[in-house]
Amino acid sequence: MFPVRRQRPSRALSPYVKAYEERVQRLDRTVVLRPLPARTEQFLEFYLADRYRVREIASGAVETAPDAVLVGMQTYRRVDIVLAGTLRLFTIQFTPTGFSGLFGAATAALTDQAFAARDVLGREVAEVSERLEAAPDFASGVAVAEAWLLGRVPTGDPDPIAWAARRMTTLHGGVRVADLARAVALGERQFERRFTRAVGVSPKRYARVLRFREALRLKTEGLEPGWAGVAQAAGYVDQAHMIHEFQALAGDTPERLIAAMAPARETVVPGDGNLQSRRSSPA
Template sequence: MIHTLAPRGPLAGLIERVWLDDAFERPHRAERILPGGSLDLIANLTPGTDPAILAAGARAGPFTFHAGGTRTVLGVAFRPGGAAPFLGVPADEIRDAIVPLRELWGPEADALSGRLASAGSPGARLAEAERTLLGRLARSPRRHPGVAMAVEILGDGTGGPPVAAVARRVGLGPRRLSRAFQAEVGLPPKLYARIRRFGEVLRLAASASRVEWAAVAQACGYYDQAHLIRDFRAFAGMSPTEYLAMRGGLANPHHLPEPS
Protein backbone atom coordinates (compact mmCIF):
# COMPACT_ATOMS: atom_id res chain seq x y z
CA MET A 1 0.00 0.00 0.00
CA ILE A 2 1.25 3.50 -0.81
CA HIS A 3 1.03 6.12 1.93
CA THR A 4 1.67 9.76 1.08
CA LEU A 5 2.26 12.99 2.94
CA ALA A 6 1.70 16.35 1.28
CA PRO A 7 4.39 18.65 2.72
CA ARG A 8 3.16 21.67 4.64
CA GLY A 9 4.43 25.16 5.35
CA PRO A 10 7.86 26.01 3.91
CA LEU A 11 8.28 22.48 2.52
CA ALA A 12 5.24 22.75 0.24
CA GLY A 13 7.00 24.77 -2.44
CA LEU A 14 10.07 22.53 -2.43
CA ILE A 15 8.75 18.98 -2.09
CA GLU A 16 6.01 17.41 -4.17
CA ARG A 17 5.36 14.54 -1.77
CA VAL A 18 6.85 12.19 0.78
CA TRP A 19 5.71 8.63 0.19
CA LEU A 20 6.00 5.15 1.63
CA ASP A 21 5.23 1.93 -0.20
CA ASP A 22 5.05 -0.94 2.28
CA ALA A 23 3.95 -3.49 -0.33
CA PHE A 24 6.60 -2.79 -2.94
CA GLU A 25 6.43 -6.00 -4.95
CA ARG A 26 7.05 -6.20 -8.67
CA PRO A 27 6.59 -9.10 -11.09
CA HIS A 28 9.89 -8.03 -12.69
CA ARG A 29 13.31 -7.72 -11.07
CA ALA A 30 14.31 -4.39 -12.59
CA GLU A 31 12.74 -1.15 -13.79
CA ARG A 32 13.97 1.41 -16.28
CA ILE A 33 13.49 4.90 -14.81
CA LEU A 34 13.19 7.74 -17.32
CA PRO A 35 14.37 11.28 -16.50
CA GLY A 36 11.95 13.90 -15.18
CA GLY A 37 14.12 16.90 -14.30
CA SER A 38 14.04 16.59 -10.51
CA LEU A 39 15.81 14.82 -7.63
CA ASP A 40 14.69 12.18 -5.13
CA LEU A 41 15.72 10.65 -1.85
CA ILE A 42 15.08 6.90 -1.56
CA ALA A 43 15.33 4.68 1.51
CA ASN A 44 14.97 0.90 1.31
CA LEU A 45 13.35 0.00 4.65
CA THR A 46 12.84 -3.68 3.89
CA PRO A 47 13.61 -5.66 7.08
CA GLY A 48 17.04 -7.27 6.96
CA THR A 49 18.49 -4.76 4.49
CA ASP A 50 20.77 -1.77 4.97
CA PRO A 51 18.40 1.19 5.45
CA ALA A 52 20.91 3.65 3.97
CA ILE A 53 19.23 6.56 2.18
CA LEU A 54 20.21 7.29 -1.42
CA ALA A 55 20.15 10.63 -3.21
CA ALA A 56 19.19 10.27 -6.88
CA GLY A 57 20.39 13.26 -8.88
CA ALA A 58 18.71 14.84 -11.87
CA ARG A 59 19.40 12.79 -14.98
CA ALA A 60 19.66 13.27 -18.72
CA GLY A 61 18.97 9.63 -19.56
CA PRO A 62 17.43 6.44 -18.21
CA PHE A 63 18.82 4.23 -15.48
CA THR A 64 17.96 0.76 -14.21
CA PHE A 65 16.66 0.16 -10.70
CA HIS A 66 17.00 -3.42 -9.45
CA ALA A 67 13.93 -4.02 -7.32
CA GLY A 68 14.36 -7.70 -6.48
CA GLY A 69 13.71 -8.41 -2.81
CA THR A 70 12.57 -4.86 -2.02
CA ARG A 71 9.39 -4.72 0.08
CA THR A 72 9.29 -1.35 1.84
CA VAL A 73 10.51 1.91 0.31
CA LEU A 74 10.28 5.52 1.48
CA GLY A 75 10.87 8.37 -0.93
CA VAL A 76 11.03 12.13 -1.05
CA ALA A 77 10.08 13.58 -4.45
CA PHE A 78 11.41 17.13 -4.74
CA ARG A 79 9.98 19.73 -7.05
CA PRO A 80 12.44 20.91 -9.74
CA GLY A 81 15.14 22.84 -7.90
CA GLY A 82 13.51 22.06 -4.57
CA ALA A 83 16.29 19.78 -3.36
CA ALA A 84 18.89 22.56 -3.39
CA PRO A 85 18.41 23.74 0.21
CA PHE A 86 18.69 20.19 1.56
CA LEU A 87 21.64 18.63 -0.28
CA GLY A 88 24.60 20.49 1.16
CA VAL A 89 26.33 20.41 -2.26
CA PRO A 90 25.44 21.91 -5.67
CA ALA A 91 22.84 19.71 -7.34
CA ASP A 92 24.93 19.29 -10.48
CA GLU A 93 27.61 17.50 -8.44
CA ILE A 94 25.33 14.46 -8.31
CA ARG A 95 23.88 14.78 -11.81
CA ASP A 96 23.34 11.38 -13.44
CA ALA A 97 24.37 9.70 -10.20
CA ILE A 98 22.92 7.90 -7.20
CA VAL A 99 24.96 8.47 -4.06
CA PRO A 100 24.54 7.48 -0.40
CA LEU A 101 23.07 10.42 1.48
CA ARG A 102 25.78 9.97 4.13
CA GLU A 103 28.27 11.30 1.56
CA LEU A 104 26.32 14.58 1.60
CA TRP A 105 25.00 14.75 5.19
CA GLY A 106 27.52 12.69 7.11
CA PRO A 107 26.31 11.07 10.37
CA GLU A 108 22.99 12.94 10.15
CA ALA A 109 21.96 10.66 7.26
CA ASP A 110 22.71 7.49 9.23
CA ALA A 111 20.78 8.86 12.22
CA LEU A 112 17.74 9.49 10.00
CA SER A 113 18.05 5.99 8.51
CA GLY A 114 17.93 4.51 12.00
CA ARG A 115 14.92 6.56 13.02
CA LEU A 116 13.03 5.61 9.85
CA ALA A 117 13.85 1.93 10.29
CA SER A 118 12.68 1.88 13.91
CA ALA A 119 9.52 4.00 13.51
CA GLY A 120 6.46 1.96 14.35
CA SER A 121 4.02 2.85 11.56
CA PRO A 122 3.88 4.31 8.03
CA GLY A 123 2.55 7.58 9.43
CA ALA A 124 5.39 7.80 11.95
CA ARG A 125 7.96 7.22 9.22
CA LEU A 126 6.48 9.90 6.99
CA ALA A 127 6.30 12.35 9.90
CA GLU A 128 9.92 11.64 10.84
CA ALA A 129 11.05 12.37 7.29
CA GLU A 130 9.08 15.61 7.30
CA ARG A 131 10.51 16.70 10.68
CA THR A 132 14.05 16.04 9.54
CA LEU A 133 13.59 17.97 6.32
CA LEU A 134 12.10 20.92 8.20
CA GLY A 135 15.09 20.97 10.52
CA ARG A 136 17.50 20.76 7.61
CA LEU A 137 15.71 23.59 5.82
CA ALA A 138 15.97 25.87 8.86
CA ARG A 139 19.78 25.63 8.64
CA SER A 140 20.08 25.99 4.86
CA PRO A 141 20.62 28.99 2.58
CA ARG A 142 17.65 30.18 0.58
CA ARG A 143 17.20 29.40 -3.09
CA HIS A 144 18.27 31.90 -5.71
CA PRO A 145 15.06 33.80 -6.57
CA GLY A 146 16.07 34.02 -10.23
CA VAL A 147 16.31 30.24 -10.50
CA ALA A 148 12.91 29.73 -8.91
CA MET A 149 11.43 32.23 -11.37
CA ALA A 150 13.16 30.54 -14.31
CA VAL A 151 11.77 27.14 -13.31
CA GLU A 152 8.29 28.65 -13.21
CA ILE A 153 8.70 30.36 -16.59
CA LEU A 154 9.98 27.20 -18.28
CA GLY A 155 7.01 25.28 -16.86
CA ASP A 156 6.49 21.90 -18.53
CA GLY A 157 8.91 22.80 -21.33
CA THR A 158 6.28 22.89 -24.06
CA GLY A 159 5.93 26.59 -24.69
CA GLY A 160 8.54 28.44 -22.69
CA PRO A 161 10.71 31.20 -24.19
CA PRO A 162 14.37 30.68 -25.17
CA VAL A 163 16.86 30.62 -22.31
CA ALA A 164 18.24 34.06 -23.24
CA ALA A 165 14.74 35.50 -22.91
CA VAL A 166 14.24 33.72 -19.59
CA ALA A 167 17.52 35.21 -18.34
CA ARG A 168 16.35 38.70 -19.26
CA ARG A 169 13.03 38.19 -17.49
CA VAL A 170 14.71 37.11 -14.24
CA GLY A 171 17.37 39.83 -14.42
CA LEU A 172 20.42 37.62 -14.96
CA GLY A 173 22.85 37.16 -17.82
CA PRO A 174 22.54 33.80 -19.66
CA ARG A 175 25.81 32.44 -18.27
CA ARG A 176 25.03 33.47 -14.71
CA LEU A 177 21.55 31.97 -14.96
CA SER A 178 22.99 28.75 -16.35
CA ARG A 179 25.50 28.42 -13.50
CA ALA A 180 22.92 29.17 -10.79
CA PHE A 181 20.30 26.95 -12.47
CA GLN A 182 22.65 23.97 -12.67
CA ALA A 183 23.70 24.41 -9.04
CA GLU A 184 20.07 24.26 -7.86
CA VAL A 185 18.28 22.11 -10.44
CA GLY A 186 21.17 19.90 -11.49
CA LEU A 187 20.76 20.47 -15.24
CA PRO A 188 21.36 23.36 -17.67
CA PRO A 189 18.16 25.32 -18.39
CA LYS A 190 17.83 24.25 -22.03
CA LEU A 191 18.33 20.55 -21.24
CA TYR A 192 15.96 20.83 -18.29
CA ALA A 193 13.25 22.29 -20.55
CA ARG A 194 13.72 19.45 -23.05
CA ILE A 195 13.39 16.84 -20.31
CA ARG A 196 10.27 18.50 -18.92
CA ARG A 197 8.75 18.51 -22.40
CA PHE A 198 9.61 14.82 -22.70
CA GLY A 199 7.74 14.28 -19.43
CA GLU A 200 4.69 15.98 -20.92
CA VAL A 201 4.94 13.59 -23.88
CA LEU A 202 4.86 10.65 -21.47
CA ARG A 203 1.89 12.13 -19.63
CA LEU A 204 -0.13 12.58 -22.81
CA ALA A 205 0.79 9.10 -24.04
CA ALA A 206 -0.29 7.57 -20.72
CA SER A 207 -3.68 9.31 -20.80
CA ALA A 208 -4.56 8.37 -24.40
CA SER A 209 -6.38 5.20 -25.36
CA ARG A 210 -4.64 5.36 -28.75
CA VAL A 211 -1.52 7.48 -29.11
CA GLU A 212 -1.21 9.67 -32.20
CA TRP A 213 2.45 10.68 -32.02
CA ALA A 214 2.13 13.44 -34.62
CA ALA A 215 -0.59 15.09 -32.53
CA VAL A 216 1.49 14.67 -29.35
CA ALA A 217 4.47 16.26 -31.09
CA GLN A 218 2.37 19.26 -32.11
CA ALA A 219 0.80 19.64 -28.65
CA CYS A 220 4.22 19.61 -27.00
CA GLY A 221 5.83 22.13 -29.32
CA TYR A 222 8.12 19.89 -31.39
CA TYR A 223 8.98 20.91 -34.94
CA ASP A 224 7.61 17.58 -36.19
CA GLN A 225 7.27 13.93 -35.21
CA ALA A 226 10.89 13.20 -36.16
CA HIS A 227 12.03 15.84 -33.66
CA LEU A 228 9.98 14.15 -30.92
CA ILE A 229 11.45 10.74 -31.81
CA ARG A 230 15.02 12.08 -31.54
CA ASP A 231 14.37 13.46 -28.06
CA PHE A 232 12.53 10.29 -27.06
CA ARG A 233 15.51 8.13 -28.01
CA ALA A 234 17.88 10.48 -26.19
CA PHE A 235 15.93 10.39 -22.91
CA ALA A 236 14.36 6.92 -22.96
CA GLY A 237 16.94 4.93 -24.90
CA MET A 238 14.23 3.63 -27.19
CA SER A 239 11.65 4.73 -29.75
CA PRO A 240 8.11 5.80 -28.81
CA THR A 241 6.77 2.55 -30.33
CA GLU A 242 9.14 0.46 -28.23
CA TYR A 243 8.13 2.45 -25.15
CA LEU A 244 4.43 1.67 -25.64
CA ALA A 245 5.23 -2.02 -26.09
CA MET A 246 7.15 -2.07 -22.77
CA ARG A 247 4.76 0.01 -20.65
CA GLY A 248 3.02 -2.92 -18.99
CA GLY A 249 0.75 -2.06 -16.08
CA LEU A 250 2.95 0.41 -14.18
CA ALA A 251 1.11 3.55 -13.12
CA ASN A 252 4.06 5.92 -13.42
CA PRO A 253 4.79 6.70 -17.11
CA HIS A 254 8.47 7.31 -16.19
CA HIS A 255 8.84 3.67 -15.08
CA LEU A 256 9.11 0.65 -17.36
CA PRO A 257 9.65 -3.05 -16.66
CA GLU A 258 13.23 -3.71 -17.78
CA PRO A 259 13.51 -6.78 -20.05
CA SER A 260 15.38 -9.59 -18.30
Protein backbone atom coordinates in the same frame (compact mmCIF):
# COMPACT_ATOMS: atom_id res chain seq x y z
CA MET B 1 -0.13 -1.32 -11.16
CA PHE B 2 2.20 -0.39 -8.31
CA PRO B 3 0.43 1.66 -5.61
CA VAL B 4 2.11 4.87 -4.42
CA ARG B 5 1.03 7.02 -1.48
CA ARG B 6 1.94 10.66 -1.94
CA GLN B 7 1.76 13.66 0.36
CA ARG B 8 2.68 17.29 -0.12
CA PRO B 9 5.03 18.95 2.37
CA SER B 10 4.21 21.62 4.92
CA ARG B 11 4.09 25.22 3.71
CA ALA B 12 7.56 25.98 5.10
CA LEU B 13 9.10 23.14 3.07
CA SER B 14 7.08 23.56 -0.13
CA PRO B 15 9.82 25.61 -1.87
CA TYR B 16 12.21 22.69 -1.35
CA VAL B 17 10.19 19.46 -1.27
CA LYS B 18 7.83 18.47 -4.05
CA ALA B 19 6.32 15.46 -2.29
CA TYR B 20 6.84 12.54 0.05
CA GLU B 21 6.04 9.09 -1.33
CA GLU B 22 5.67 5.58 0.02
CA ARG B 23 5.74 2.37 -2.01
CA VAL B 24 4.81 -0.91 -0.34
CA GLN B 25 4.55 -4.02 -2.50
CA ARG B 26 5.06 -7.75 -2.01
CA LEU B 27 6.20 -9.36 -5.24
CA ASP B 28 7.10 -12.79 -3.84
CA ARG B 29 8.87 -14.59 -6.69
CA THR B 30 7.82 -12.11 -9.37
CA VAL B 31 10.66 -10.07 -10.87
CA VAL B 32 9.82 -6.78 -12.59
CA LEU B 33 12.22 -4.70 -14.69
CA ARG B 34 11.57 -0.95 -14.62
CA PRO B 35 13.28 1.21 -17.26
CA LEU B 36 14.51 4.58 -15.97
CA PRO B 37 14.67 7.05 -18.85
CA ALA B 38 15.69 10.69 -18.42
CA ARG B 39 13.89 12.51 -15.60
CA THR B 40 14.19 15.87 -13.89
CA GLU B 41 13.54 14.75 -10.31
CA GLN B 42 16.20 14.79 -7.62
CA PHE B 43 15.25 12.56 -4.73
CA LEU B 44 16.39 10.81 -1.58
CA GLU B 45 15.06 7.27 -1.25
CA PHE B 46 15.13 5.00 1.80
CA TYR B 47 14.81 1.22 1.37
CA LEU B 48 13.12 -0.09 4.51
CA ALA B 49 12.76 -3.74 3.44
CA ASP B 50 14.31 -5.45 0.40
CA ARG B 51 16.37 -3.18 -1.82
CA TYR B 52 16.26 -2.61 -5.54
CA ARG B 53 18.88 -4.11 -7.78
CA VAL B 54 20.27 -1.71 -10.35
CA ARG B 55 21.32 -2.83 -13.85
CA GLU B 56 23.74 -0.55 -15.66
CA ILE B 57 22.79 -0.18 -19.32
CA ALA B 58 26.32 0.26 -20.68
CA SER B 59 27.92 -2.75 -18.98
CA GLY B 60 24.99 -4.92 -17.95
CA ALA B 61 26.43 -5.09 -14.42
CA VAL B 62 23.88 -5.55 -11.63
CA GLU B 63 24.36 -4.13 -8.13
CA THR B 64 22.19 -3.88 -5.04
CA ALA B 65 21.18 -0.35 -4.07
CA PRO B 66 22.41 1.05 -0.73
CA ASP B 67 19.89 1.35 2.11
CA ALA B 68 19.45 5.05 1.32
CA VAL B 69 20.30 6.57 -2.06
CA LEU B 70 20.56 10.15 -3.30
CA VAL B 71 19.69 10.42 -6.99
CA GLY B 72 20.32 13.46 -9.16
CA MET B 73 18.57 14.49 -12.34
CA GLN B 74 19.09 11.95 -15.12
CA THR B 75 19.62 13.17 -18.68
CA TYR B 76 19.63 9.73 -20.33
CA ARG B 77 18.71 6.11 -19.59
CA ARG B 78 21.74 5.16 -17.52
CA VAL B 79 20.24 2.27 -15.53
CA ASP B 80 17.16 0.10 -15.17
CA ILE B 81 16.01 -1.24 -11.82
CA VAL B 82 15.01 -4.79 -10.93
CA LEU B 83 12.11 -5.15 -8.47
CA ALA B 84 11.69 -8.31 -6.43
CA GLY B 85 10.85 -9.47 -2.91
CA THR B 86 9.14 -7.24 -0.35
CA LEU B 87 9.39 -3.54 -1.11
CA ARG B 88 8.92 -0.72 1.37
CA LEU B 89 10.32 2.58 0.15
CA PHE B 90 10.08 6.10 1.48
CA THR B 91 11.02 8.84 -0.98
CA ILE B 92 11.64 12.56 -0.57
CA GLN B 93 11.21 14.26 -3.95
CA PHE B 94 12.86 17.66 -4.09
CA THR B 95 11.76 20.65 -6.13
CA PRO B 96 14.19 21.61 -8.94
CA THR B 97 16.28 23.79 -6.60
CA GLY B 98 15.19 22.16 -3.34
CA PHE B 99 18.18 19.97 -2.63
CA SER B 100 20.68 22.76 -3.22
CA GLY B 101 18.56 25.10 -1.11
CA LEU B 102 18.34 22.77 1.89
CA PHE B 103 21.82 21.29 1.80
CA GLY B 104 23.82 24.11 0.21
CA ALA B 105 25.26 21.84 -2.45
CA ALA B 106 25.91 22.45 -6.13
CA THR B 107 23.74 19.78 -7.72
CA ALA B 108 25.72 19.44 -10.97
CA ALA B 109 27.80 16.76 -9.21
CA LEU B 110 24.61 14.71 -8.76
CA THR B 111 23.49 14.88 -12.39
CA ASP B 112 23.41 11.42 -14.01
CA GLN B 113 24.62 9.91 -10.74
CA ALA B 114 23.29 8.08 -7.70
CA PHE B 115 25.20 7.96 -4.42
CA ALA B 116 24.87 6.20 -1.11
CA ALA B 117 23.16 8.99 0.81
CA ARG B 118 25.41 8.55 3.83
CA ASP B 119 28.48 9.33 1.70
CA VAL B 120 27.01 12.71 0.76
CA LEU B 121 24.92 13.72 3.77
CA GLY B 122 26.68 11.96 6.63
CA ARG B 123 25.60 9.92 9.62
CA GLU B 124 22.29 11.74 10.08
CA VAL B 125 20.86 9.84 7.09
CA ALA B 126 21.25 6.55 8.96
CA GLU B 127 19.45 8.04 11.96
CA VAL B 128 16.57 9.24 9.77
CA SER B 129 16.41 5.81 8.12
CA GLU B 130 16.09 4.12 11.52
CA ARG B 131 13.24 6.43 12.50
CA LEU B 132 11.48 5.83 9.18
CA GLU B 133 11.79 2.08 9.59
CA ALA B 134 10.19 2.35 13.04
CA ALA B 135 7.36 4.59 11.81
CA PRO B 136 4.05 2.66 12.02
CA ASP B 137 2.46 4.30 8.97
CA PHE B 138 3.06 6.73 6.12
CA ALA B 139 1.89 9.79 8.05
CA SER B 140 4.38 9.02 10.81
CA GLY B 141 7.14 8.66 8.23
CA VAL B 142 6.25 12.04 6.77
CA ALA B 143 6.47 13.55 10.26
CA VAL B 144 9.99 12.09 10.63
CA ALA B 145 11.10 13.59 7.31
CA GLU B 146 9.50 16.96 8.06
CA ALA B 147 11.18 17.22 11.46
CA TRP B 148 14.56 16.54 9.86
CA LEU B 149 14.22 18.91 6.92
CA LEU B 150 12.56 21.82 8.73
CA GLY B 151 15.79 22.33 10.64
CA ARG B 152 17.54 22.98 7.33
CA VAL B 153 15.24 25.64 5.88
CA PRO B 154 17.46 28.65 5.12
CA THR B 155 16.71 32.22 6.06
CA GLY B 156 16.80 35.12 3.64
CA ASP B 157 15.07 36.03 0.40
CA PRO B 158 13.85 33.31 -2.00
CA ASP B 159 16.19 32.40 -4.84
CA PRO B 160 14.83 33.79 -8.13
CA ILE B 161 16.19 30.70 -9.89
CA ALA B 162 13.68 28.62 -7.91
CA TRP B 163 10.83 30.61 -9.46
CA ALA B 164 12.34 30.28 -12.93
CA ALA B 165 12.75 26.50 -12.59
CA ARG B 166 9.17 26.13 -11.36
CA ARG B 167 7.94 28.24 -14.26
CA MET B 168 9.84 26.12 -16.76
CA THR B 169 8.47 22.95 -15.14
CA THR B 170 4.89 24.23 -15.26
CA LEU B 171 5.26 24.99 -18.97
CA HIS B 172 6.96 21.63 -19.68
CA GLY B 173 10.01 23.42 -21.05
CA GLY B 174 8.00 25.61 -23.41
CA VAL B 175 9.56 28.95 -22.49
CA ARG B 176 12.54 30.90 -23.81
CA VAL B 177 15.61 31.14 -21.58
CA ALA B 178 15.96 34.83 -22.42
CA ASP B 179 12.42 35.49 -21.18
CA LEU B 180 13.09 33.75 -17.87
CA ALA B 181 16.35 35.64 -17.39
CA ARG B 182 14.59 38.92 -18.06
CA ALA B 183 11.79 38.04 -15.62
CA VAL B 184 14.26 37.57 -12.75
CA ALA B 185 16.36 40.61 -13.73
CA LEU B 186 19.49 38.67 -14.68
CA GLY B 187 21.64 38.68 -17.76
CA GLU B 188 21.23 35.54 -19.84
CA ARG B 189 24.73 34.20 -19.14
CA GLN B 190 24.47 34.92 -15.42
CA PHE B 191 21.06 33.25 -15.36
CA GLU B 192 22.42 30.14 -17.09
CA ARG B 193 25.32 29.87 -14.63
CA ARG B 194 23.09 30.22 -11.58
CA PHE B 195 20.47 27.87 -13.00
CA THR B 196 23.07 25.18 -13.71
CA ARG B 197 24.47 25.45 -10.17
CA ALA B 198 21.04 25.24 -8.51
CA VAL B 199 19.35 22.68 -10.78
CA GLY B 200 22.29 20.61 -12.00
CA VAL B 201 21.98 21.14 -15.76
CA SER B 202 21.67 24.07 -18.15
CA PRO B 203 18.21 25.58 -18.75
CA LYS B 204 18.10 24.20 -22.29
CA ARG B 205 18.91 20.66 -21.19
CA TYR B 206 16.38 20.90 -18.38
CA ALA B 207 13.71 22.01 -20.86
CA ARG B 208 14.62 19.13 -23.16
CA VAL B 209 13.99 16.53 -20.44
CA LEU B 210 10.78 18.28 -19.35
CA ARG B 211 9.43 18.07 -22.90
CA PHE B 212 10.27 14.37 -23.07
CA ARG B 213 8.56 13.66 -19.73
CA GLU B 214 5.48 15.56 -20.88
CA ALA B 215 5.28 13.37 -23.98
CA LEU B 216 5.48 10.29 -21.75
CA ARG B 217 2.74 11.63 -19.48
CA LEU B 218 0.41 12.46 -22.36
CA LYS B 219 0.73 8.94 -23.75
CA THR B 220 0.59 6.95 -20.50
CA GLU B 221 -2.42 8.90 -19.23
CA GLY B 222 -4.23 8.47 -22.55
CA LEU B 223 -4.57 12.21 -23.14
CA GLU B 224 -3.29 11.92 -26.72
CA PRO B 225 -3.99 8.56 -28.40
CA GLY B 226 -1.72 9.07 -31.41
CA TRP B 227 2.00 9.77 -31.39
CA ALA B 228 1.65 12.65 -33.85
CA GLY B 229 -0.72 14.34 -31.40
CA VAL B 230 1.66 13.64 -28.52
CA ALA B 231 4.54 15.24 -30.43
CA GLN B 232 2.53 18.36 -31.18
CA ALA B 233 1.09 18.73 -27.67
CA ALA B 234 4.50 18.24 -26.03
CA GLY B 235 6.09 20.95 -28.16
CA TYR B 236 8.18 18.97 -30.64
CA VAL B 237 8.69 20.22 -34.18
CA ASP B 238 7.23 16.98 -35.52
CA GLN B 239 6.98 13.27 -34.77
CA ALA B 240 10.44 12.55 -36.19
CA HIS B 241 11.93 15.08 -33.77
CA MET B 242 10.16 13.38 -30.88
CA ILE B 243 11.38 9.91 -31.92
CA HIS B 244 14.95 11.22 -32.08
CA GLU B 245 14.61 12.62 -28.56
CA PHE B 246 13.22 9.33 -27.21
CA GLN B 247 16.24 7.53 -28.63
CA ALA B 248 18.59 10.06 -27.03
CA LEU B 249 16.90 10.26 -23.62
CA ALA B 250 15.51 6.73 -23.26
CA GLY B 251 17.53 4.62 -25.66
CA ASP B 252 14.41 3.29 -27.35
CA THR B 253 11.51 4.10 -29.64
CA PRO B 254 8.37 5.58 -28.06
CA GLU B 255 6.34 2.40 -28.60
CA ARG B 256 8.94 0.06 -27.12
CA LEU B 257 9.58 2.32 -24.13
CA ILE B 258 5.89 2.54 -23.24
CA ALA B 259 5.58 -1.24 -23.52
CA ALA B 260 8.66 -1.79 -21.33
CA MET B 261 7.39 0.60 -18.66
CA ALA B 262 3.89 -0.92 -18.47
CA PRO B 263 4.59 -3.78 -15.99
CA ALA B 264 5.91 -1.32 -13.36
CA ARG B 265 3.44 1.48 -13.96
CA GLU B 266 2.40 3.30 -10.79
CA THR B 267 -0.88 4.72 -9.55
CA VAL B 268 -1.36 7.19 -6.70
CA VAL B 269 -3.76 5.82 -4.08
CA PRO B 270 -5.60 7.50 -1.19
CA GLY B 271 -3.67 7.69 2.04
CA ASP B 272 -2.97 9.85 5.06
CA GLY B 273 -2.54 13.61 4.98
CA ASN B 274 -2.82 16.14 2.19
CA LEU B 275 -2.59 13.68 -0.67
CA GLN B 276 -3.06 14.38 -4.33
CA SER B 277 -6.03 12.84 -6.07
CA ARG B 278 -5.76 9.37 -7.55
CA ARG B 279 -4.09 9.24 -10.96
CA SER B 280 -1.72 7.05 -12.89
CA SER B 281 1.77 8.25 -13.70
CA PRO B 282 4.79 7.08 -15.64
CA ALA B 283 7.64 5.72 -13.54
